[in-house]
Amino acid sequence: MSKPILEIKNLSAGVEGKQILKGINLTINAGEVHAVMGPNGSGKSTLAAVLAGRAGYDVTGGDVIYNGKDLLELDPEERAREGLFLAFQYPVEIPGVNSTYFLKAALNEIRKSKGESELDAMEFLNLVKDKIKLLELNEDLLRRSVNEGFSGGEKKRNEIFQMAVLEPKLAILDETDSGLDIDALRIVAGGVNKLKRPDSAQLVITHYQRLLNFIIPDFVHVLYDGRIVKSGDKQLALELEAKGYDWITKGA
Amino acid sequence: MSTATDTIESLVKQEYKYGFYTDVETESAPPGLSEDTIRLISRKKNEPEWLTDWRLKAFRHWQTMQEPTWPKVHHEKINYQDIVYYSAPKKKGDGPKSLEEVDPKLLETYEKLGIPLRERERLAGVAVDAVFDSVSVGTTFKKQLAEKGVIFCSFSEAVQEHPDLVKKYLGMVVPYTDNFFATLNSAVFTDGSFCYIPKGVRCPMELSTYFRINAANTGQFERTLIVADEGAHVSYLEGCTAPMRDENQLHAAVVELIALDNAEIKYSTVQNWYPGDENGKGGIYNFVTKRGLCRGRNSKISWTQVETGSAITWKYPSCILQGDNSVGEFYSVAVTNNYQQADTGTKMVHIGKNTHSTIVSKGISAGHGQNSYRGLVKIQKSATNARNFSQCDSMLIGSKCGAHTFPYIEVKNTSSSVEHEASTSKIGEDQIFYCNQRGLSTQDAVNLIVNGFCKEVFKELPMEFAVEAQKLLGVSLEGSVG
Numbered sequence: 001m002s003k004p005i006l007e008i009k010n011l012s013a014g015v016e017g018k019q020i021l022k023g024i025n026l027t028i029n030a031g032e033v034h035a036v037m038g039p040n041g042s043g044k045s046t047l048a049a050v051l052a053g054r055a056g057y058d059v060t061g062g063d064v065i066y067n068g069k070d071l072l073e074l075d076p077e078e079r080a081r082e083g084l085f086l087a088f089q090y091p092v093e094i095p096g097v098n099s100t101y102f103l104k105a106a107l108n109e110i111r112k113s114k115g116e117s118e119l120d121a122m123e124f125l126n127l128v129k130d131k132i133k134l135l136e137l138n139e140d141l142l143r144r145s146v147n148e149g150f151s152g153g154e155k156k157r158n159e160i161f162q163m164a165v166l167e168p169k170l171a172i173l174d175e176t177d178s179g180l181d182i183d184a185l186r187i188v189a190g191g192v193n194k195l196k197r198p199d200s201a202q203l204v205i206t207h208y209q210r211l212l213n214f215i216i217p218d219f220v221h222v223l224y225d226g227r228i229v230k231s232g233d234k235q236l237a238l239e240l241e242a243k244g245y246d247w248i249t250k251g252a
Numbered sequence: 253m254s255t256a257t258d259t260i261e262s263l264v265k266q267e268y269k270y271g272f273y274t275d276v277e278t279e280s281a282p283p284g285l286s287e288d289t290i291r292l293i294s295r296k297k298n299e300p301e302w303l304t305d306w307r308l309k310a311f312r313h314w315q316t317m318q319e320p321t322w323p324k325v326h327h328e329k330i331n332y333q334d335i336v337y338y339s340a341p342k343k344k345g346d347g348p349k350s351l352e353e354v355d356p357k358l359l360e361t362y363e364k365l366g367i368p369l370r371e372r373e374r375l376a377g378v379a380v381d382a383v384f385d386s387v388s389v390g391t392t393f394k395k396q397l398a399e400k401g402v403i404f405c406s407f408s409e410a411v412q413e414h415p416d417l418v419k420k421y422l423g424m425v426v427p428y429t430d431n432f433f434a435t436l437n438s439a440v441f442t443d444g445s446f447c448y449i450p451k452g453v454r455c456p457m458e459l460s461t462y463f464r465i466n467a468a469n470t471g472q473f474e475r476t477l478i479v480a481d482e483g484a485h486v487s488y489l490e491g492c493t494a495p496m497r498d499e500n501q502l503h504a505a506v507v508e509l510i511a512l513d514n515a516e517i518k519y520s521t522v523q524n525w526y527p528g529d530e531n532g533k534g535g536i537y538n539f540v541t542k543r544g545l546c547r548g549r550n551s552k553i554s555w556t557q558v559e560t561g562s563a564i565t566w567k568y569p570s571c572i573l574q575g576d577n578s579v580g581e582f583y584s585v586a587v588t589n590n591y592q593q594a595d596t597g598t599k600m601v602h603i604g605k606n607t608h609s610t611i612v613s614k615g616i617s618a619g620h621g622q623n624s625y626r627g628l629v630k631i632q633k634s635a636t637n638a639r640n641f642s643q644c645d646s647m648l649i650g651s652k653c654g655a656h657t658f659p660y661i662e663v664k665n666t667s668s669s670v671e672h673e674a675s676t677s678k679i680g681e682d683q684i685f686y687c688n689q690r691g692l693s694t695q696d697a698v699n700l701i702v703n704g705f706c707k708e709v710f711k712e713l714p715m716e717f718a719v720e721a722q723k724l725l726g727v728s729l730e731g732s733v734g
Contacts, residue, residue, distance in 0.1 A: 052685075052689055053688075054685055055681065055685065056681075075688070076685060076688035076689055077688045077689075077691055077692060077693050077694075079689075080688065080689050080690055080691040081691045085689075086689050088686065088689075091686070092680065092682045092683050092685075092686040093683075094683055094686070094687075094700070094701055094704055095704055095705065096703070096704030096705055096706070096707035096708070097700055097701065097703070097704035102687075102690070102700070103690075105692060105696070105700070106687075106690035106691045106692060107691075109690075109691035109692055109693075110691045113691075145704065146704075162690065166690070166691075
């Protein structure tokens with residue numbers, strides 16, 4: 001049995017006093033791909049936000065152990081430097097900040113915290129040129145400001161490109177498929193699949209089954225009203241696609 | 253973990269690293285302002301009679317004027333009789349003949365500020381005029397510049413050595429009747445820099461003046477006059493710092509630029525006067541009149557300013573576009589943190605045909621800072637095909653600061669075009685979190701976002717200055733987020 005990367009134990013959390021997560025239990029081991037599915041408002045994005053340490057969310061109970069550490073004690077940047085990566089549902093624009101500069105700063109923060117030497121501009125560019133092909137992105141993107149003026153598809157691909165460069169231990173993909181056409185979806189999913197490694201894991205959050213045609217999960221969990229109400233393998237996703245969420249939520 | 257609001261609003265003390273005081277023996281006038289004070293200053297500087305008279309005319313006019321109340325800034329009434337109008341480090345004998353004879357304490361002061369004046373340590377490629385309180389203590393690279401015919405010296409020296417040039421151009425752009433603070437300056441100005449680039453000469457190095465206020469209770473009233481003759485080209489930099497004190501000090505300078513046919517002047521400022529402490533106590537009142545005259549055809553004047561210091565900044569570097577096809581530019585970054593206030597912007601007055609102007613203003617407010625952009629674009633009847641583009645962006649950090657925009661547009665020629673774009677954004681918690689999630693600390697994230705916001709202005713600065721400005725911005729906003 002492989003080592004757990006993430007252990008979520010009875011996690012409860014909310015926003016401004018409103019309880020959203022009501023006792024989540026989930027263990028993710030190295031080498032695994034987990035999908036969390038659920039209807040709108042079930043708490044999917046809250047789960048991603050709490051794991052990444054976004055301000056404004058209050059954890060009201062439970063524990064999260066990441067890589068043997070108490071995740072909830074760490075600041076968001078410390079979580080990132082420990083290899084937790086969130087692909088944003090709505091990637092943020094930072095006008096005037098060069099994409100290459102941004103990503104190099106991010107990578108060097110992560111390398112520094114691992115005690116590795118920082119990459120200089122040339123070393124970084126060589127690394128990046130390999131990775132950018134993976135996502136079929138134009139190199140021109142590296143000269144533009146972070147996400148500024150990017151199309152919806154470019155923004156999502158850029159997230160996965162950043163993931164490729166930063167090589168996280170745990171990647172959380174928050175509705176990465178939303179707003180993508182089928183070609184973009186295939187490229188994004190292809191990139192994610194190529195980034196799969198035996199020592200890392202992926203948590204894919206999605207509303208629709210169609211992403212899971214391209215990213216094959218080892219486990220599928222259904223989140224409803226702040227709890228995981230059903231878990232299974234990829235067959236569960238197909239069943240959901242056929243029968244809708246009502247099939248499960250009525251019994252919950 | 254703290255909430256987003258706490259993260260952004262918790263203010264920590266920031267260090268002003270230029271806040272030291274140099275203990276030198278000084279020669280000062282008693283506080284107060286009268287015709288006697290002006291005669292004393294004029295006598296100290298051994299000035300010709302016409303200049304003394306010009307000062308006195310200014311003073312008499314000033315007595316009829318009221319301090320302006322229209323800027324969006326608040327401060328205690330200034331008592332002009334409490335201010336010392338002349339303070340200079342005591343000279344031994346006739347005073348230093350060269351930099352090598354300057355009081356070592358003064359040289360050390362500039363070294364501490366990162367402006368070495370001694371021959372072997374000088375900044376390569378930048379000639380510096382160092383102004384300490386009321387006087388210039390020395391100018392570097394004078395000889396090398398003189399070989400090209402470039403005159404670069406203190407204002408006092410120019411009055412002695414080049415009286416005809418001074419007499420011809422002094423007050424041409426900012427007359428002594430111009431406004432309350434410029435008129436006060438005309439009466440009591442003590443030193444500053446003078447620069448003349450002869451016909452067809454491209455100044456071989458950057459020229460710069462470094463202003464230092466040292467003595468307590470003194471005002472600094474310097475005057476800079478730069479003339480670029482036909483086809484001449486010069487890039488000029490200005491830097492300023494002052495010790496940390498609980499009392500406010502007044503700095504009322506005047507800068508006049510004159511560009512003749514085909515001449516170009518680029519004027520860059522990094523203003524870092526003491527801004528006061530985190531409770532708004534102390535700091536410099538920076539009430540400055542800066543104006544350039546594009547007198548000749550095809551001339552160009554470009555202002556770039558990075559304003560991070562001062563308790564209050566009140567300045568509008570402007571261009572009078574008189575020559576046909578002349579070009580005026582204004583690029584500005586103004587930062588107000590803690591209780592700083594800034595009311596700054598520009599005036600572009602189009603008189604000649606085909607005149608073009610560009611305004612890019614970036615205001616950043618943090619803490620309780622108040623930041624106003626005030627700008628006038630005036631197209632005279634004669635300015636056929638004049639063009640202006642203005643862009644004013646404000647960024648807010650936290651929720652107790654303010655950003656205000658006051659654009660004024662007067663157009664009297666129908667063939668002209670004026671464009672104005674404005675935006676206000678709050679530094680996004682989303683942006684900070686996005687950076688955090690990629691491993692960057694909150695302070696680094698803010699620096700990154702703010703520098704990105706200011707990029708269009710920074711790229712106008714000379715290279716070494718741009719690096720300095722970015723660092724300075726980091727220091728000024730240090731502690732504006734927790």
